[in-house]
Structure formats: structure tokens, C-alpha cells
Amino acid sequence: QSALTQPRSVSGSPGQSVTISCTGTSSDIGSYNYVSWYQQHPGKAPKLMIYDVTKRPSGVPDRFSGSKSGNTASLTISGLQAEDEADYCCCSYAGMYTLVFGGGTKLTVL
Amino acid sequence: EVQLVESGGGLVQPGGSLRLSCAASGFTFRSYEFNWVRQAPGKGLEWVSYISSSSNDIKYADSVKGRFTVSRDNAKNSLYLQMSSLRADDTAVYYCARERTTTAFDYWGQGTLVTVSS
Numbered sequence: 001q002s003a004l005t006q007p008r009s010v011s012g013s014p015g016q017s018v019t020i021s022c023t024g025t026s027s028d029i030g031s032y033n034y035v036s037w038y039q040q041h042p043g044k045a046p047k048l049m050i051y052d053v054t055k056r057p058s059g060v061p062d063r064f065s066g067s068k069s070g071n072t073a074s075l076t077i078s079g080l081q082a083e084d085e086a087d088y089c090c091c092s093y094a095g096m097y098t099l100v101f102g103g104g105t106k107l108t109v110l
Numbered sequence: 111e112v113q114l115v116e117s118g119g120g121l122v123q124p125g126g127s128l129r130l131s132c133a134a135s136g137f138t139f140r141s142y143e144f145n146w147v148r149q150a151p152g153k154g155l156e157w158v159s160y161i162s163s164s165s166n167d168i169k170y171a172d173s174v175k176g177r178f179t180v181s182r183d184n185a186k187n188s189l190y191l192q193m194s195s196l197r198a199d200d201t202a203v204y205y206c207a208r209e210r211t212t213t214a215f216d217y218w219g220q221g222t223l224v225t226v227s228s
Contacts, residue, residue, distance in 0.1 A: 047218075
């Protein structure tokens with residue numbers, strides 16, 4: 001199973017919005033509404049930010065939102081804050097209980 | 111407070127074996143499914159294995175199938191990953207993660223580093 005494709009890096013200024021894409025195939029993102037997004041600060045464990053494409057766990061700010069169109073999922077962060085600077089990684093179910101992660105995107109808050 | 115604490119990582123020679131443990135506390139361990147996820151140095155996350163709450167359903171990534179074995183002891187609130195025939199590309203931080211729903215891992219351990227090198 002190939003990894004999902006994410007941009008290596010994105011950036012934005014405080015207060016702006018950024019969108020991170022995650023492209024898969026018809027065998028993973030395109031077939032299932034099981035897409036999640038994780039935030040990871042250096043040296044720390046990942047933190048769940050979005051699951052089931054659009055749902056936010058309690059405690060995650062509503063500045064974070066998820067969506068999906070065809071084989072591509074997206075994470076949008078609005079009202080960027082300095083603490084949002086981190087790596088973001090998507091994950092999708094790929095059938096037969098296999099999961100596939102994206103390569104990760106480094107978000108820089110300028 | 112939910113806590114997952116991994117242990118058992120270290121330096122091992124190629125072809126060697128290692129057993130990772132993940133001790134859980136702060137919730138009803140037997141009610142949850144778990145996964146192992148690893149991250150090679152400077153790389154992205156890679157799903158390794160899944161185990162259902164009663165151990166009757168177990169899955170592995172192709173990269174570790176036949177070499178790794180996941181298990182759990184619900185009486186001890188513990189998850190395990192037995193790794194054998196280790197290779198250099200198994201070098202990574204290994205995380206145990208509690209599954210909220212499919213692909214949604216709501217709690218993670220701090221990770222344990224496995225280094226495979228001669």
C-alpha cells in the first residue's frame with residue numbers, strides 16, 4: 001500500500017488560513033470516510049485533530065476542519081496561530097483493515 | 111487520566127528480536143482496540159499492526175507480516191509487539207495508540223526507540 005501524498009511544506013501568516021491536501025486513490029480515500037489528521041510537534045507523539053473526514057475530538061479548536069472530495073482529503077486551519085506550527089499527517093483506511101498514512105506536511109507560521 | 115507507556119526499545123543487531131510493551135491506565139483497557147504505529151527518523155508515520163479488544167482480529171502491515179506478532183493481556187492492561195528478524199529499516203520510534211474509531215487514534219504513548227544496527 002503506497003503512502004498518501006501530501007505537500008512537503010505549507011506556510012501562512014498569523015490569522016490567515018491554510019489548507020493541506022492529502023491525495024490517495026479510489027482504494028483508500030476515495031472508498032471510505034475514514035480519514036483522520038494528526039498534528040505532531042517535534043519530539044512529541046501525534047495528536048488526533050480530525051477523524052471520520054470532518055469530526056473534531058473534544059478540545060480541538062473549531063479553527064481546524066476537514067473535508068474530502070474524490071480521492072483527496074483536506075485539512076484547513078483558519079485563524080493561524082503560532083502554536084499551530086507543526087507537522088500534519090493524514091491517515092486513511094485502505095480496506096481489509098490496513099491503514100495508510102501520508103508523508104506529512106510541515107506547517108510554518110511566518 | 112489516560113496513559114499509555116511503551117517500553118522495551120533499544121539497540122539490536124540485524125536478525126535479532128525485541129519485545130515491546132505498552133502499559134495502559136486510566137480507562138477500561140479491555141474495551142478498546144489498539145494499534146502500533148512507527149516513525150523512522152525524520153520520516154512520516156507508518157501503521158504497523160492492529161489488535162481487536164478480544165484479540166480475535168489481528169492485522170499487520172505487509173512490511174512486518176510474518177516477522178512481528180501483536181498480542182495483549184487484558185488482565186494486565188498491557189499490549190505487546192514481538193519483533194523478530196529485525197532489519198535496518200525497522201529502525202524507528204514505535205508508538206502504541208488507542209483506537210477511537212477506524213484510523214482515529216485518540217491516545218498515544220510517548221514512543222520507544224528501536225535501533226537495528228550492527
